[in-house]
Amino acid sequence: MEKQYIFPVEEGFYMPAEYAPHKGCLMIWPVRPGSWPHGAKKAQEIFSRVITTIALSETVYLLAGKKEIDDVIARFEGEENIRILEIETNDAWARDVGPTFVTNAKGEVRGIDWCFNAWGGTYDGLYAHWEQDDLAAGEICRQLGYSVYDAHPFVLEGGAIHTDGEGTLLVTEACLLSPGRNPQLSKAQIEERLKHCLGISKIIWLPHGIVQDETNEHVDNVCAFVRPGEVVLAWSEEEDDPQSSYSKSCLEVLTKERDAKGRALIVHKLPVPKRPVCITREDLSGLSFEEGEDERLEGERLAASYVNFYLSNGGVLIPQFGDENDAVAVELFTSLFPDRTVYPIPAREILVGGGNIHCITQQIPLGTGLSK
Secondary structure (H helix, E strand, O other): OOOOOOOHHHHOOEOOOOOOOEEEEEEEOOOOOOOOOHHHHHHHHHHHHHHHHHOOOOEEEEEEOOOOHHHHHHHOOOOOOEEEEEOOOOOOOHHHHOOEEEEOOOOEEEEEEEEOOOOOHHHHOOOOOOHHHHHHHHHHHHHHOOOEEEEEEEEOOHHHOEEOOOOEEEEEHHHHOOOOOOOOOOHHHHHHHHHHHHOOOEEEEEOOOOOOOOOOOOHHHOEEEEEOOEEEEEEOOOOOOHHHHHHHHHHHHHHHOEOOOOOEOEEEEEEOOOOOOEOOHHHHHOOOOOOOOOOOOOOOEOOOOOOOOEEOOOEEEEEEOOOOHHHHHHHHHHHHOOOOEEEEEEOHHHHHHOOOOOOOOEEEEOOEEOOO
8 A cells, every 4th residue: 555645735845955054053973984984084084174163153953873883972072062862873974864854934844754765776886785874864753852854765865856945846867766766756756746835836956966976976966046036057168077067057057047036046166176186096995885885996086076065054165175176166156155154174084985965964843843
């Protein structure tokens, strides 16, 4: 028998924009040996920088497993706006394993618990065991006091969706139509489910994301709203770079589409790094892969993009890669968000793990929990 749902939209809930006010931010302490080289020491340093930067203007709810929690508590002792939660996960991608939060006109907030299958399950998932990741969203909501909409068995990650908060959703065909997500559903059925869960009236399907993005090209790495009617789009002018054709195919869609309010979109081209960021022998020497885990190869190109940023209440955290386009990204975001402080964050250590700043964060909208 097919599962019977109460959808958020039926009760007046919708997904707000990331630039709307936050109560806080979810993050997970990194420890997985197959993601974070050399005992995750460098990754933990950068995570700490992201955590303390976000905590300048909103509370960070940091998940840690039983083995690590005492060390994590000691590390952040005395830090304001950092709250530690003991919740087990398989890795540190809070955007994808955490709940997607929705709100209503009264300012009530609830979570959506999607099915998580490590970005593709048995078809092309990145590790063989993801049970703890899949349980995380429900446990987060339980500990923080938010009611939950259980969306299982629909597979979705937070990095696969991006909204303007006014009824428009950005997604990529490469990700949402991947055989490892919801192969039993048609594109139209997937669209219907997203509209009912997120309070969306218009979905813009981009064909691609970032080249070599192992999430099957999440939208949060290629295109994001910066305000209603305006997006940033990862861009490459280099004709021999495969990203050039990917980005042009997205631009073609964006220039033809209208948002849920009927507006033409303003597109800000945001260059990708001029030099591809790649896995090195040194990185590989510090990784330890489990059976069934996707392994990396020396020289493998990583999906570096400045679009993978996080908006805190008071700031914009921008990834930096030691590339000449780092400054271009900072300049653009400074102009786009004059009321926020821009924080350039050296992010290669996060990228080695498979994602970036947006991938390791998940915003909690301002509002109150309410039991159903």
